[in-house]
Amino acid sequence: MSIALRETPANAKEQLPAASEWANNFSINIATVNGSGSQTSNLVLLRALFKMGIPVNGKNLFPSNIQGLPTWYIIRLSKDGYLGRKDPYEIAVCMNGRTVAEDMANVAPGGMVIYDDGLPIAARRHDVTYYGVPVGQLVKEANLPYELRDYIANMVYVGALTYLLGIELPEIEDAIAWNFGGKPKPTQLNMSMVRSAYSWAEKNLVKTDPYRVARMSGFNEGKILIDGNAAAALGAVFGGVTVVAWYPITPASSMADALGKYLPQLRTDPQTGKANFAIIQAEDELAALGMVVGAGWAGARAMTATSGPGLDLMSEFVGLAYFAEVPAVVWDIQRIGPSTGLPTRTGQGDISTAYYLSHGDTRHVLLFPADPKECFGFGWIAFDLAEQLQVPVMVLSDLDLGMNVWISDPFDYPDKPLARGKVLTAEQVRELGGAWGRYKDVDGDGIPYRTLPGAPYLLAAYFARGTGHDEYARYSERPEHWEANLTRLARKFDTARQLVPAPVVDRVEGARYGIISVGSNHPAIEEARGILRAAGIETSYLRLRALPINDDVHNFIRDHERIFVVENNRDGQLNLILLSEEPCCGAKLTSIARCNGWPLAAEWIADAIQKQM
Amino acid sequence: MTTIETPIRGAKVNALGLEKKAYQAAPSTLCKGCGHDSISQRIMNVAWELSLDQTQVVKMSGIGCSSKSPAYFMGWSHAFNSVHGRMPAVATGAAVANRDLTVIGVSGDGDTASIGTGQFKHAVRRNVPMIYIVENNGVYGLTKGQFSATADLGQKLKYAGVNNLPPLDICLEALAANATFVARSFAGDPKQVESLLKAAFSHRGIAVLDIISPCVTFNNHDDSTKSYSWGKQQEVALNELSFVPDYAEITIDGTYKDELQVKMHDGSRIVLKKLDPDYDPTDKLNAFRTLEEARENQQFITGLIYVNEHERPDLHELLHYTDTPLVYLPDEALRPGREALEKVLASL
Numbered sequence: 001m002s003i004a005l006r007e008t009p010a011n012a013k014e015q016l017p018a019a020s021e022w023a024n025n026f027s028i029n030i031a032t033v034n035g036s037g038s039q040t041s042n043l044v045l046l047r048a049l050f051k052m053g054i055p056v057n058g059k060n061l062f063p064s065n066i067q068g069l070p071t072w073y074i075i076r077l078s079k080d081g082y083l084g085r086k087d088p089y090e091i092a093v094c095m096n097g098r099t100v101a102e103d104m105a106n107v108a109p110g111g112m113v114i115y116d117d118g119l120p121i122a123a124r125r126h127d128v129t130y131y132g133v134p135v136g137q138l139v140k141e142a143n144l145p146y147e148l149r150d151y152i153a154n155m156v157y158v159g160a161l162t163y164l165l166g167i168e169l170p171e172i173e174d175a176i177a178w179n180f181g182g183k184p185k186p187t188q189l190n191m192s193m194v195r196s197a198y199s200w201a202e203k204n205l206v207k208t209d210p211y212r213v214a215r216m217s218g219f220n221e222g223k224i225l226i227d228g229n230a231a232a233a234l235g236a237v238f239g240g241v242t243v244v245a246w247y248p249i250t251p252a253s254s255m256a257d258a259l260g261k262y263l264p265q266l267r268t269d270p271q272t273g274k275a276n277f278a279i280i281q282a283e284d285e286l287a288a289l290g291m292v293v294g295a296g297w298a299g300a301r302a303m304t305a306t307s308g309p310g311l312d313l314m315s316e317f318v319g320l321a322y323f324a325e326v327p328a329v330v331w332d333i334q335r336i337g338p339s340t341g342l343p344t345r346t347g348q349g350d351i352s353t354a355y356y357l358s359h360g361d362t363r364h365v366l367l368f369p370a371d372p373k374e375c376f377g378f379g380w381i382a383f384d385l386a387e388q389l390q391v392p393v394m395v396l397s398d399l400d401l402g403m404n405v406w407i408s409d410p411f412d413y414p415d416k417p418l419a420r421g422k423v424l425t426a427e428q429v430r431e432l433g434g435a436w437g438r439y440k441d442v443d444g445d446g447i448p449y450r451t452l453p454g455a456p457y458l459l460a461a462y463f464a465r466g467t468g469h470d471e472y473a474r475y476s477e478r479p480e481h482w483e484a485n486l487t488r489l490a491r492k493f494d495t496a497r498q499l500v501p502a503p504v505v506d507r508v509e510g511a512r513y514g515i516i517s518v519g520s521n522h523p524a525i526e527e528a529r530g531i532l533r534a535a536g537i538e539t540s541y542l543r544l545r546a547l548p549i550n551d552d553v554h555n556f557i558r559d560h561e562r563i564f565v566v567e568n569n570r571d572g573q574l575n576l577i578l579l580s581e582e583p584c585c586g587a588k589l590t591s592i593a594r595c596n597g598w599p600l601a602a603e604w605i606a607d608a609i610q611k612q613m
Numbered sequence: 614m615t616t617i618e619t620p621i622r623g624a625k626v627n628a629l630g631l632e633k634k635a636y637q638a639a640p641s642t643l644c645k646g647c648g649h650d651s652i653s654q655r656i657m658n659v660a661w662e663l664s665l666d667q668t669q670v671v672k673m674s675g676i677g678c679s680s681k682s683p684a685y686f687m688g689w690s691h692a693f694n695s696v697h698g699r700m701p702a703v704a705t706g707a708a709v710a711n712r713d714l715t716v717i718g719v720s721g722d723g724d725t726a727s728i729g730t731g732q733f734k735h736a737v738r739r740n741v742p743m744i745y746i747v748e749n750n751g752v753y754g755l756t757k758g759q760f761s762a763t764a765d766l767g768q769k770l771k772y773a774g775v776n777n778l779p780p781l782d783i784c785l786e787a788l789a790a791n792a793t794f795v796a797r798s799f800a801g802d803p804k805q806v807e808s809l810l811k812a813a814f815s816h817r818g819i820a821v822l823d824i825i826s827p828c829v830t831f832n833n834h835d836d837s838t839k840s841y842s843w844g845k846q847q848e849v850a851l852n853e854l855s856f857v858p859d860y861a862e863i864t865i866d867g868t869y870k871d872e873l874q875v876k877m878h879d880g881s882r883i884v885l886k887k888l889d890p891d892y893d894p895t896d897k898l899n900a901f902r903t904l905e906e907a908r909e910n911q912q913f914i915t916g917l918i919y920v921n922e923h924e925r926p927d928l929h930e931l932l933h934y935t936d937t938p939l940v941y942l943p944d945e946a947l948r949p950g951r952e953a954l955e956k957v958l959a960s961l
Contacts (some may be wrong), residue, residue, distance in 0.1 A: 275932065276946050297693055454940070519828040
């Protein structure tokens, strides 16, 4: 039988930080093989830690592959509540022979390694504690059904970690049961593997590392665990989505999956058992948005979810929806590009593309959710905006927010009724006599009145088109008609500035520096501000939640000496948009941009800002 | 065969009390003599005759000469002239959003057989309840005379030269995608086009009508199979059909041998008089064979080539949504209550 390897030199122990500092305050990097079912084990660990009250965040670093390639899951525990990415990790769980050397080498000084003792282990470091676990032997002894062996084998590291870190076993059991929807058989099979690994560790491992977890309070109470895509789907369900058309793409597919789960559950007619919605898997992204545009034109709340390559294909229909003024909601769960890029890595590289999507003079309303709660909120708000403005609204989430599970405040029930915008009924058109014109700016806000197909009055009909048209939707090539229409669309865009969610501004008295950022960078920005504060640098922070910008952004830039625009792409795309929107403030703006597939980390942000000072 | 007169035929006003001109729209801007205008006229006649409520009809199109034509018929219907080759998706969205709408899609051979082949076939595959008319002239008109994918092999055009690729057959493509109603006609045959349109309006699911529609400007040479003269000379009608609306008093001599009646879901019937005694439009394999043989012989088969609306459900049924169109659902049905949200949150 294998025993714990202790190769820590005797004097190294004194160099290790005090245990209290490392309680609930470290990262675990779990390296496994894709398709081996390790995601269940990882989510079980995350949920158990969450239920123990520990602020925790999990990031799945997976390959674009079904089975066989390396995959990593990084769980960060932060007693201070920081949920962004942090390098390096203190604990490595090594279950993949192909990456074990690198995984072990990257452990933080003073860290620990739990590894499958069947793996070829090369160099050992003297500052790291190693625990070898006989995974093969434990699985063999468990006498599992052959087809489940690989999946359940991942519960071995759950059991070992549970013992070594002091995770509460009943929380592990609850998390397993929750994961399997309360089904007793898989729960029992997985749990018995956890127990046998736990018992083995208890008998055979001598704990010498400082890393521990302990139940705590003050952070997780009343909170939920959810990924951004499921939260967005729920928001759409409560926003009254009736038509969903989509085409599979990582990392957006799980939003369609969540809609497929929650819509039948929440929006089935209780009397007839029939659906109050339609979900169509289209033949491609062109068709997906085409269906959304057709449904939106007919009066339905319609949406699609996609990622960069899909957004490219949708540009034609986004242009049509902009010009024919059809409400549509597009969720873009960003991954990194250009081209196919890395389908399973995160980024914020679609900001420019989305803002100006399609040829000709176009600009679009974009929303930037930062966390699952905001995904839920924007899930329904996007429909209100799309219908009020009669525009396509694009919501730019990303893989990190969309596919990873986050601790979130519970979602607030929508605080206002559905805003259906300027839709005239047949009676209203009749009352207006011949005065109604589909593209007339009656109210001076650039937003015209529309009718819906099926309105039972002959004069309610109009001819929607992507070609040039006059105020009555008639084909026109006259320069004055074209110019008036495009000018009105620009006026409508200005109206949008006041309708979109305002930025969240945290002004620090006396701060000379300001940070502007968007979306899922938020936790890393907050943590970076803490690092900067510790270095004596106070920063204000404006989290942009939408484009187009309004005066809040202008005032924020005006009131600070320097502004750092932080984003996860190469070119500083948001910075470029701000430069074009606020040209007079250009000298103040500095781009802090980086893109390598990973979420931004606080240390890098703080460091990059300091280097620019 | 017994001629069936609907009670309203010949009247100055239809059952809605509307004259024929109430089904007109803006004057056409297409070339004089364009086959597309004949088709628009057929649609207006049939819509009037069937007393269609224009407010419950939507006219959907893509881009091209054909796709402009919805502006020239039924001016009291909503219309959406969308983007090139994408009419099927937009039509699908509208149909799903409001199941009460009668959806007429008008497309061309460029729009359907080139840039939009994928969407066309997938709309057929989904059995979107709509009439899908292809105004097929084998040429790109608006961009001034390039070959389309339905142009004949070896065909010559003034600017484009000689076409060295075989044509794509829209009816065969529709059949291969499991269309439940496939017909072909010729814009210069008003009677047949109108009969087929009537049948199409009663069809449950997608009804594909490939109507050869000569382009008088770019493709009306005598050697083109999409010209008036070729159409008139080479047309081989498979069947002669009349349409019997369900509100008509039906008197058919049941002993008549060369008739085939096809009952539609709304109770109306198509009555086919067979010109070819072996032709059975419910026999799919035979439909394939007939189309393929006609293609080889450069024959121009017209009539109802295939129909079977009981073959499979339409998209409304497949999606199992409420009888109330989704767009008419009240806000209460669209937004679940607070308790529902609390229940979901508690499960997370």
